Amino acid sequence: MSNSRPDTNRPAIRTDLPPALIEAGRKIFAGEADFTWATAKLDALPPMKGMEVAFAGRSNVGKSSLVNSLTNRNALARTSHTPGRTQELIFFDIGGWLTLVDMPGYGYAAVEKAKVAAWNRLIHDYLRGRTNLARVFVLVDSRHGFKPVDEDILKTLDVAAVSYQIVLTKSDMLKKQEIDARIEMTLEAIHRRPAAFPEVLLTSSRSGDGMADLRANIAKLLQERGEPLPAV
DSSP: OOOSOOOSSOOOOOOOOOHHHHHHHHHHHHSOEEEEEEESSGGGOOOOOSOEEEEEEBTTSSHHHHHHHHTTOSSSSOOOSSTTOOOSEEEEEETTTEEEEEOOOBSOOSSOHHHHHHHHHHHHHHHHHOTTEEEEEEEEETTTOOOHHHHHHHHHHHHHTOOEEEEEEOGGGSOHHHHHHHHHHHHHHHTTOTTBOSOOEEOOTTTOTTHHHHHHHHHHHHHHTTOOOOOO
């Protein structure tokens, strides 16, 4: 990655989502967001209720920071510079509209290998068995792109036929031409994957870029499942 200062004229990924969905997404995440459940065991998952969306990503990809930014909270999800801090599936109720699941970071973690293996099994088993899971947002550090451990998760999602969408994080740390190249590489990598949603979201938890589009995409999922949306 270049050490030069990021270009402030960064590109945005345009969306064709109507303004009503943008506003519905804003209202959904402007309300309450409450912790409801945490577990490191598949047999201790909460009952399936309503729509769930999950956030997955490599350790230290910025997942907890994104959850906090998405929900307009400073500390809903714990953040840490130490990879592997999130060790459980953590469930949050988003204003009664949906459940958001913060998943353990996969790949490297600063703990013993047996524990990492157990987390990875939990992640894969959860993805295969949660029938109310509408979409997994797979976070990828925009500075580095896909790694082999990301490919493993994508394969699991493809086999399980669980819809997923790539979210590029930390976009504020790249220059415009670097972002353009990363977007193209990402779209090329997913275009033949059967469960991949064919649009990439570009985000920055620090600047808030892309959060409106991410919220709107979640509102659209609710709409597609016949769930009510906030009045706009």
